[in-house]
Structure formats: structure tokens, C-alpha cells
Amino acid sequence: MAMDELHSAQQSLLFSNGGDNNKNKIRKKGIFGSLAKWILKFTMWVIFVLWVAMFCVVPTDLGSDLYDDWIDATSGALFGKTGSALLLYSGPIIMIAFLAVPYLLLSGEDQQEEELQEKRPPRFRLWTFPVLVEGPFGVVSAAEFIGIILFVVFVLWTLYANAVVNFELLPSYGDLTFKEMSCVILEFVALGFGATGSYLLAFFFLPIARGSVLLRLIGIPFEHATRYHVWLGHLSMLLFTLHGAIYLIAWSIEGHLIDDILEWGNLAGVISLLSGLLMWVTSLHPVRKQKFELFFYTHQLYAVFVFFFAQHAGFHFNSAAGGIFLFIIDRFLRFCQSRRTVDIISAKCLPCGTVELILSKPASLRYSALSFIFLKVQELSWLQWHSFSISSSPLDGKYHLSILIKAQGEWTTELQGIVLNNSDTELQKELHLQPLTKLTASVEGPYGNEQPYHLLYENLILVAGGIGISPFLAILRDILHRTREGKACLPRNILIVWAVKRSKELYLLSTIDVESICPFFSDKLNLEIDIYVTQETEPPLEEGRVPEAMNSSTCSPVSHGCSMSVLVGTGNTLWSGLCAVSSTLGFVILVGLLNYFYITPFSISSRWYIGLLVETCMPLSVFVFGGLVVGLWHLWERQNATWEQCEDDRTKVYKMPQNETVAHEDSRWQTLATANRTTYGSRPDFKGILGNISDKCGAIDVGVIVCGPPTLQSSIAKEIRSRNIRRQHDHPIFHFNSHSFDL
Template sequence: MDRNSVTEPLILTDGLDLAYVNKPSLFVSFAKYTLKIVMWFLFLAWVLLIYLYPGEFGNQLVGKLIQATDGTVFGITGSLFLVFSGPIIIIACLGVAHLILSGEELFQKKSSKHPRFRLWTFPVLVDGPFGVVSAAEFLGILLFVLFIIWAVYAYTLRNLNLISLFQLPSKEKCILLLELSGLRFGMIGQLCLAFLFLPIARGSVLLRLVDIPFEHATRYHVWLGHLTMLLFTLHGLFYVIGWAMEGHLLAELLEWKNIGVANLAGVISLLAGLLMWFTSFHPVRRNYFELFFYTHQLYIVFVVFLALHVGDFVFSIAAGGIFLFVLDRFLRFCQSRRTVDILSAKCLPCGTVELILSKPGNLRYNALSFIFLQVRELSWLQWHPFSVSSSPLDGKYHLSILIKVLGGWTAKLRESILNMSEAEPKIEPTQLQRKITASVEGPYGHELPYYLMYDNLVLVAGGIGISPFLAILSDIFHRVRDGRACLSVPRNVFIVWAVKRSDELQLLSTIVVESISPLFSNKLSLEIHIYVTRESEPSLEEGKVHEALNSSGCPMSNCGMSVLVGTGNNIWSGLYVISSTVGFGILLALMDILYIKPYKVSAWWYKGLLFVACMIASVISFGGIVVGLWHLWDRRASSQDKDDVAKIKPDSEQHDGILVHKESNQNYLESSTILKYGSRPDFEEIFGSLCKKWGHVDVGVMVCGPPNLQSSVAKEIRSQNVRRGRHDPIFHFNSHSFDL
């Protein structure tokens, strides 16, 4: 086989193999350690300041900090921005340096001779509104609950002390208390808003820094969203009740002050937030996903009119997280403009579609990554997330995804591929080019393939949830075959897969391995237990596989994915973040010097609008310059691969080769597989047998499937860990399910 085939595994190329032989130097280690200490100090100081702010001491402390930074060109807006938003932006900039220094670091297995519990992987709550909650997440929820209780208590005391200074009738005292309470709930909501946008910046430096992938972080955004909107709803409700008691509700709702808050802008922002909130509840999101998705685009209205409502200096309290989100959103917009070729599309009889997408050789991802996909022939607006089902070692110029046909969009995609497959014999090969094109955002996901940290893996999947585990399995096969079993490769892999019907078993054939050593079983112990829940015996019909070769498969025509992604090149993405941040400060200063002060602009709402405009303009102008240079660098890097890419074999040879490899691969998988019809997994029995078999070790358990599957596995893991004996393993729960 030609060494540049798309099926050629990568060994030490473009940073995709994380088993390096060179340890970081003493200087690099010291620099990383120093950066980590500084970032932790800033983060803890920031959180402590927000915690203390509702009380008298915290309010006085913020006042002193404002006085210390007052008198600058930015005024009180700059002071509040520096105090409340500055720390998180500084951490992001320092995080860039940390990621750059970590880029070539040796990745070693972090297994210990003495297994121990970890807060992030120990499930505490397994049923309820939060889903499966780890010990670390439970502590985070507890801290937020305590903060809300403390803030309400502290503000209530301040309100009562303030009211006691005035001699007012009982009705007016009640109205004043309602309005003061509404004001305080609005401020608490503003403090929560400072965190709300941080989890949904998909390629965020902050998420990469703590290695929390976007699919996990979305649940934090959901929790924070419910809390923030509850606080803002109480904020508006208390004011509405107070104004109604005063008898001028409509006049207050329509009021738009120049000095002070603009009530009408607040009403518009709150209505947009309520629409997003109501359509984000699980029944609506599950049954009417498009309604949820399109309504959520009202976040632009929510943010802009919030700035008009409170003005620039109050808005600056939550501006840090919003600014980082704008950075990520603009970069995603630039990346998604490129059209990506679908090299091949295949419809399996089980109703699953396999797509192979073109990518440049220098685009980095791992077996747990995922992408957002848009097929313009189907819709210009819909984006859908899919886990990558291939390992980066499968090929340098492509990646694959598996798509289960579940809704209207996926049904249209399958129908298009079927039509192409039936029409191919009647069409000239030159007419087959670019019949289906796509736009891609990503890849996103874990910064490092954490499954390599475990010697023992349990992979539990439901239906199409097997997709990311196929990538893991392929990745492990490649590493063992290449003789790297001693370098961060699991030794024992136990797979539990529950499917409804046996036709889904064909998904196992999508794993591509070039060759399997005769001694493969000596290096890796693999067991696959498959439960076919709705059949009592094997099906007699297999069905036909429909395949359409969609293009030449050659990335020379710049038809691969764009590398403009936050999880891509650390240096370019770091320059983008830093240049946009510096540009934001420059534009704010120029606006103040050249426009606000000379023209004596004083309207709060207008200054809030200018603040948002500077935020967006800095990303587009200063950050856009870096993105443009990054794009030129990408084109030059791609052009250097043209000579190698030209040697790639035609598609027919590539796919014939893949089929040959799958035959040998299938034989090994069949020998490792146990099929059970008409039953469901008994996790108590499964984990009990593993306890006796593996002994006192760390076991990484990964689950990808519906919520009830995750709850069942988490409940059993919690039970096993709580009543474990001295020589039993410790199970670590890791969810890989995407619930958007």
C-alpha cells in the first residue's frame, strides 16, 4: 500500500501521537508550574470577590478597588471591567501560554500502583433533574446554592437597614422593598451571568485548560441558564408588582431613560430570555429541537438589550465571559465558511449513515473528538453534533462519523445518499464530483485522550453510542500493532453494547485495521458483550449496503476542513485571543478619548451599545487580521502536502483495501464477541465479575447512550465503590453522551 494512502496510520506526525520520548525541560516545567499557580490565584480571588460582593465588606472592597483604578481613561466602566471581568480574561491569556508550553509534553499513563477515588469520576447523584452528577460537580452545585442563599440573605439585610432610615407608610415601604429586592435579584443574576457563557465557547482556552469538553460543559450552561433566568424573572416580577401597586405599570414598562436604566430595553431583553428559557426545557428540546435551536439565537437580542438596559458599567460585570464567547463564535463562523468534501457516504441496512470527510494533514483531533456538521444541500441553518468514529491513526487526510437516522434531517441525508448510489452506474465519473458538500465546525473534545490513562477500560454503549468507542478501539489496535503497548495503552478492554436489533451489529465492521499481529491477543485482552434487546434469535436478512463515492478524495483542491479552530494550532489561536483582547482595550480608550468625552455622551443605554460595539469590532478587526494570516499560513502548509497527496491511490483502490483489512479485523472481533438475544445487561453481575477478575486496580468506565443507561451504570459504579473490599477495583465513571 502506498505510504500516503488515506488509510495509512500516523505514527509520529503533526502532534497526533501523544507518546513522545522527550520530556519537557526544567525551564518549561517551571514556567508551567508558575503559570498554573498564578491562574489558580486569580481564579480563586475572582470567585471570592464575587462571593463577598453582596455583603457590606465585599461592597466596600469593590469600592476601594474602583477608587484605586479610577481616574484612568476608562473611568468606572474600566474599573468594574477590570475587577469583575479582567481576571477571567487574564486567565485565558495565561492559559494560551500554558497550552503552548504543554504542546510537546510527554503524555504518560497516570495510573498508580495504589488506586484512589477521584472527585470528577465518582458519581454521587444518579437520578433527578441534574442527571448523573460527580462529586466535583456536586461541590460546584453546592457552592452556587450557598452563594444564592448568602446573597439573598445579605441583600435582604441591606434592604431592611436602608428602609429603616425612612419614615414611610406601610404600603410605600412594601413597594420600596419590592423594588429594592428586584434590584438585588437583578444584580445576583448579573453575577451568575458572568459564568453563563463560559461553558458554551466550544474551543475555549478555559475549557481546554481544565480539559472539560464542550459536550460536558453544556450541562453546566443548562444549569446556570435555569438559575440565571429564574433570578432575572424575579427581578422583573418584583418591579412589575411594585409598579402595579403604584398604579403606573404601563408607563414604567415603556420608559426609556437616558440617565438610569432603560426599562423598555430590559423588558425586551427579559422577553427574549424567557422565550429561550421556556423552549430549553427537556420536553420541548426533545420533541421540538428546531424550535429550541432557532429560539436560542435570541441570545443576541438578550445580550444587546441587556447592555442597553443597564448601561456600560453594569454590563461590564458580566462582559468577560461574553467576550470570550464572541471570540469563539467569530472563529467558528470563519471556519464554517469553507466547503468540505464528503469523500464517501455509505448507508448501512440498520439505518446508519457513515460519512468520510476530507481534512488537512495538520488538523489535530483524538478518538474522543466530535464535530458539528451542516449539509447545505439539506439545510443552510441546521448544525448537528456527531462523535468521530475513526482514530487519527486511521489516516492523515480523512476522518469518519456515524449518523443514526432518527429525525427529518438525517432521513433526508440518507435518502440523498441512496439516490446517489442508485444513480452512480448511469452517470459519468466526472459528474459525481461534489454532489454532497458539508460545512464543519471542530473538531472539539478532550484536549488529551484520557482513556489512555487507564490500564483497564469498560466501554458501555447504547445503539449508535458505540461510535466513539469504535474510534477508541481502532486507536488501541493501531498502538498495539505498532509496538507501543507499553506507552499509555489499555491492557484490558471490556465492551458492553446494547442494541435493539441485530442489524446494528454491522457497525463493528467500520473499524479499519491494516493488520493484526498473531500475538495481538497477548498484548490486549478484548471482550465484547452485545445484548440484542428486541430479538430472541439472529435475523436472517442482512440487507444491502449502499455506498456512494462522492469526490476524488484529494485534499489538493482545498476541500478539506479548515484548521481555523480554537482547538487547533495553539500559537495562532493564542495570538487571536491576545490580539482581540488588546484591541478591545484600544478601541474602548479611543472611543472614550475621541468620542464620549468630546461630545459629552452621557446616556447609559447609548454607552452600553458602544461598549458592545467595541467588543464585536475588536474581535472582527484585530482578531480578524490574525485569522486572515492564520488562513494564509494554512494555505501555505496545505500546498506543501500537494506532492505527497498526489501519490494517493484512486478511491476504488482505497476502498478495496479497506474491505480487505476489515475481513481480518472482523475475524478477530468475532472471536472476542459474545452475543445475547432477548436480554438486557445486568450491570451488577458484569461489574461484580470484573471485581473478581481484575483485582485492586483503577478501571475507567465510559458510557455513551441514553440517560437511563448512564443512570444505571452510574448507580452500579457508586454501589460497587461504596461497598468495595480492600482488594477490589475502583471504578471511574466518565460520560461521553451529548445532550444539547
């Protein structure tokens, strides 16, 4: 109570000394900021709608006439026909990316704090209402289902429009024999499939630009956007396969198959298609699960696919150039970020076999409790990157973050072995043994949803399977910190439902010190933990205690690099925006010079050669002009680094005496043991769990976040859909949110 009274007194003193003026200034700033955001958002929506409409209209007769008028009006400028087509097809999506930068800068943490303080009446939301819960698409929300329908309509329309325009040209061929007419019709059909596939490539690369401002703009994290890339990939490759197969049939009927294939423009298309087919086959679910490395390495053929596609498609490459260019910028920034060796503050192997890594980061790097990173360990592989959810809260410390890695594959098992080998054990001390292997880590990210949707629900259900508890530990830490510090935070009732195979995995709960983060948290937060141990029928150890045999193995810092970079992800919006702007300006300059000094004077008209020149300008502009901004960025990072504070933070937080560790972990276990219920030999009954909550809560919003295998997501989504459809007015609305990442 004393702290509350002091806080009230400070508030009264503040408002009595010009507080009203400050509030008015903040209110005015908020009004102008909201107006600017509304204008930017409206402008971006208008550009996007016109861009999609352009793809629908161009294949028609009206669209052809409008396109010819556009080329006539703009091709006389410095950039010629090539620049005109690029501006029409790729300019809009790049412009949206530019406008997204100031929009994200205006959408800062202050506005998020204001949104978290607003309690809204319960209502259905399209993004959190599961519609399809089983099948090839996985769990699909109502918003995604509407998007799928609209996209199918878009594809069917473009196929139809291309067919109509092409077949209207048939009379101009004059009298044809049946064989000749059949070949012409086949080529028309193949051309329509190819043109539609090139339109899909305009969207194809947008979801896999991990740090893209476009994904951050619409609030779709990369781990969710990858599924859209997968869907687009299947559809695109189907269209391109039909495109190539029908052309081969037509050329075979005409009798000059080999001659047509060996023509360079067509040969480039064949090479592009073969590389695409190889990526497609190895990305299918059975292959990806059984042979992930095969999938990973063959997927690097995307560079071959794009390179030869540009030379084959010619004019149609313009439709995909915008998305590819934004992907190149993102890939360049990721490459620059991943060159840095990141300091591992601590590496620990927990008794359950899970490895906990604590990595150094600068204070300026922002992330949320729903973020994840990509990690590469040089001693294990020079090429493999693996994604891991961050298990710490942004409020845990300014200069570090932690991840939990479960040993369940070849890469993770080798990592566990290295950490155990480097552990600071008594045996190593007695024999004066030195660690045999060091760890050299590189990091990409953080990525993830910047909108803290876990804070938007007063009642929160977290459903985890196995190591899926990792992001929920971050969520719980975040809520506890906010509760203690009095920050905006709606959750007051939290239920964690956790299914594990063996009871030894329960030790993961002791990695969070609840009482240390928020003393007397039970007075402010109702926390319940339901644990289901599926492959054990009874507890093998005395409940509620961490036995001596479960002591963890901790090793000293095993690398000496530096903090993570803020180049991509949620790091620094301003600098990444400047890099995109400078790269685009460089691309415009290079295309203009190319057209003025080479294409126009020498009357270059070959479609494959122009495609080669344009795609060469894209990475060149990013490396030269974007690289200049990255260089300035590195200088800025060095000047703003606070290494002394970082060292102080590490010393205070992580240099805990070894003899105190067991007692400290035991106290953590005892604290959480009072809040959990453990059931052995059974799985969660989601019908009963949600039914119990539905009877108690009344008409409110209940957020459900799931992190686990697809079967777990489907079962909980099915029950949520059923309850929402049959909902009565005095029952809650359940909102489904998936936090699983399956690549």
C-alpha cells in the same frame, strides 16, 4: 521477535552515541517546563479565587468601600469609570484565558506520553465517582456535586449581602406610608435578584464557548460543559423572572406601571426578559426533544437578550462582559471556520442504514479519539448544525477523519437518501444515470477532551447503546495503533458491552479492520465484545458471516472543497491565543478612545447609552483586530498546506477495487466474531458484569466509559456507585466517564 531485537539494538546505538546528553537535555527541558506550568497554574488559581471572592465581597459594606476606593484610584486614567469597572469585573477571567494559552502550549503530547507511562496505585477520583445518578441533574460526579453546593452557597450569599446593603438604606427614605414602604422593599428585593442574576451571567457564557481555552485548561470538554450552561440558564432565568415580576408588582401598586415600563432603560429590560423567557421555555427537555428546530431557532435570540440586557443593566453589565467577550471571540472563529467547504473523500451507506462520511483534514489539525465535530450539509439546511462523534483514530491517517451517522430523524434520513441516490451502483452505470444531488459540507471543530483518559486504565469497559459504539470504534483503533507502534498505552484488557435493537446494526463492527491495524493483536490485547440484541429473540442470519444482501453502497466523492480548518477546537492553540490577545487589545483601545474623545468630554452618564457603546466596541474589536489575525492565519494555512501528500494519502487508503470490498469486510467480520458473544432478547446485566470483573481483577483501577441514552448512563452509574461504596480492599475501583452529548 526480530523487530524487538532490532528496536533494542537501535536503542543501544542511540544511547551509546550521546544518548545520555539528550536525556539530560530532555530532563532539564521537562523540569523548566513543569516549573513554568506550575507557576502559570498557581497564578491562574489565585486570579480565579480573587475574582469569585470579589463577587462575594462587593455587595457588602466593606466591598462597597473597596469598590469606591478602586474607582477613585483608577477612574482618572484614560479609560474612566467604565474602564475601571470593566477591568475589575471582566479583566480577571480574560487574564486567565491569556495565561491558559502558554499553559496549553507547554502541555503538549510529549507530557501526555510521559503521564501514560506512569502506573499509579488505585484511588478514588472526584470526577469519576458518581454521587447523584437519577433526577433532573442526570449523573453527577462528586466533583460536580461539590461545585453545585459551593455555587448554591455563592448565590444565597450574594442574595443575602445585597438584601442587607439595600435594607440598610431604608432609614434614609424618611417617614413612609405602609404602601410606600412596601413598594420600596419590593424594589430592594427585585434589585437583589437582578444583581445576583447578572453575577451568574459572568459564568453563563463560558461553558458554551466551544473552542474556549478555558474549557481546555480545566479538561472539561464542550459536550460536558453544556450541562453547566443549562443549569446556570435555569437559575439565571428564575432570578431574572422574579426580578421583573416583583418590579411590575411594585410599579402596579405605585400606580404608574405603564410610565415605568416605557422608560427606555426599563423597556430594554422587558425586551431582554421576554427573549430570555422564550429561549427558556423552548429549551425545556420535552420541547427540545419533540421540536428541536424550534429550540434551535429561538435560541438564536441570545443576541437580542444580550443587546438589550447591556442597555438595561448598565453598571451590572460589567460583571458579565468578560464571559460574553470570550464567547464573541469563539463565535467569530467558528463563523470563519464554518465558511469553508470541506472535501468529502468518501460517502458510504452501510447495510444497517448508517452513513459513513470520510472528510478531508490537514495534517496539522489535532484531535483525540474522544473528539466530535459539528456538521452542516448545505443541501439539507443552511442553518442546522448537528454533532457527531469521530469514529476514526488520529493515528488512522494524517489527512482524513470519519464519522458515522445513523438515520433516525428527518435530517439524517434525508442525508441517507442523498448518499444512496449518489451511490455508484451497477444500475446507474447501465442506465448512465448521474447523481441527482451533491453534498456540500461544512465543519466546526473538532471539539472534545484532549486528555486521553481512555488510555489511563489498564482495564477498560466501554458501554454503548446503538450508534453510541461510534466513539468506541475510534478508541479501539487508537489503542490498536498505539499497541502496534509501541506508543504509551496502558489498556491491556478491554470489554465492550453493546446494546442494540436489531442485529443488522452489528455490521458497524466491520467498519474497523482489527488485523490490518494491529496484526496478531490477541497476543498483546485481551479484547471481549458482549453484544445484546434487545428486540430479537434469535439470530435472523447465519452467525459470523456478512451475507451478500448486506453489501454497502458507496458513492464517489460528492463534493470538491478543501481540508478542514484548524481555526477552533483543538486545532491550533497559538493562533487562537493570538486572536484573543489582539481582540482584547483592540477592545481596550476602542474603550479608551471612546472615553477620551466622547464619554468624558460630553459628560455621558446614561446607563443604557454607555452599555450600548461598550457592547458595540466588543464585536467591533473582534471583527477588526481579531479579523486581522484570522487573515494572517489563513495565509499561514495556505503556505503550510501539503496537497500533494493529501492526494497520495487518499489514493492509497480509499481507492479500493469494488470487487475486493465484500471479501475484505467479511474478513473483518470474521476477525471480530471470534472475540464477541451475542445475546438475543435481553439487556445487559451490569450487576453481574461488574461483579464478575470485581471478583477477577483485584485492587486496580477500572475505567468505565458510557455512550448512550440517559437511562443507560444512570443504570451503570448506579451500579458503579454501589460497588465503590461497598468496596473491599482487594476489589477494584470503578471510574465512571460519560461520553454522551445531549444538546
